[in-house]
Amino acid sequence: MHTHYDNLKISRDAPPEVIRAAYKALSQKHHPDRNHDSPESHRVMTIINTAYEVLMNPAKRAQHDAWILSQEKAKAGATANAGQRARPASAAPGTSADPASRSGSGARRAPPADSRTSRKNADSGSAVNLAGASTASKALFVLVAAGAAIYLIIPTSHQLADGSRQAEGWTPSVSTSAAMTGEPRAAAAAATPTKSPAPQPQYVRKPTAPNGQDWPAWSSYIPGYPIRKTGGLSSLTVDNSRNSSDVFLKVFSLGGGDTIPVRFALIKAGTSFEFFNIEHGSFDVRYMDLDTGKIAKSNRFELEEIAEGNGTRYSRMSLTLYPVRNGNTQAQEIEESEF
Template identity: 35%
Template structure:
């Protein structure tokens, strides 16, 4: 199963580590990557920011519990996706997972080879023909009258007026041609393409809540351009829908998940760069929810550090 990159990995501790171990690891990493000991080293500054965020989360019992729940959900999703791919690929069975097959069912004897079956069917056909001839001779108008009754008065011809509120419009009857006698034509071939657009609002980077990591949750580096995340399968393929994520007004990239409300699973994962757009295309029809999180990286990282420096300077002036 693919490994989920977590705050525990950033602090280099186990997921069940006590607070004493977390503080000791944070202290050791701070002594190694602190900007005061590495002046001008941008890589050390980025690593120290990631370490600070991880420690802020893991040192708070409430935020640590939320992070553990997020890890459990991500691992369940990865396991579900891998199991789905295994079922679709139909891996070759070996001796370890061999399952005994049920014995074949005995084949039933074909009835059409039985002469008594043919004799019974012939008798039914002859009796039906005799009854039909006698009925037509005695009451010649019964069949035309029976065919003419169709309940047309109960289903009046629709006019060109708009549909009334509360009327079920889920069927395609509105597009059928209706003849002068009220008969409906064949069902039409109606196609629909649902297009949904999400505009990410402009906001300043927040180092306390935004995602600070040098790699995606799958462990691969973030893509250089807006695209699907490598390591994640592309699910719910179809031609009925597409979802556009507009991040042109945002100064930070975003990590986007497309959540299927019916399957209760994330089916698409993408990374959208700042000031750009991305389209989840070729989607099957369904109910989706777009979930996104800002990623602190590059220019947004410098803005975040600058704002923290201004806050520390203001606090020093007050003291």
């Protein structure tokens, strides 16, 4: 059984500080920027990122710990049961194997002592019900006969005001038009249902990146895109922990009069990603919310490399992404043409 603790080479009771330190050390060792973007480094970084994300989230870590305990219990139970023989099942009461259910050949059970009494009571009850039903039928017949007699007495024609007689079945004509009933014509027209406006199409996340490659399983470079402005000493950490959506992010170089993307990455919701070995210069970050399709960019920033004495001072930049939504002044929304 291999766990996320094993992937980060830490103990199961490691505090967040130890988890963070172990993740940072392994990231610096296996990061694609330091391994010439090899496929193996991408695979290892995906494992490390997944382990870090699970163990730094209290709820996910608790689920992972519970899974570990269940696996250990299952393994212990399998070991304890090994070598045990299955016991023969005992006969269930009332089956043919149960001695208490056996009886002599041809034996018949006597009916209960009060069965004849119960049958007699049932028969007498039926007689009472029949008598009651007969009485009800007679009463119903009398009522029907009386109704028929009353019907014969009522005249079957109607006498009009002029003394003439109208055949049976005549009924006065009644107008149901809106003018006769007083119903406003506008109200009748308003009863016609109106069509609701068609719903606006919503953004749907595409199954692949814009270059046709599959999205990485975790925060990582997207395969197939170039990695430019390498060979420097500076680094950039992008924090997406404040966002509930994955983002497709580009680092843009703004120097020399050209604005070109130099790094392309997927950064999962609630995680961060670090770009290493970036040359000095002016940059900004632009990112698309993959749940809404909205795009935003950061302010311009500088990465510097300055020679000092026997060494070089370089930049270690950290940048926090904010959700792209209406009214959020911390995310500068831009058009797709700028992305």
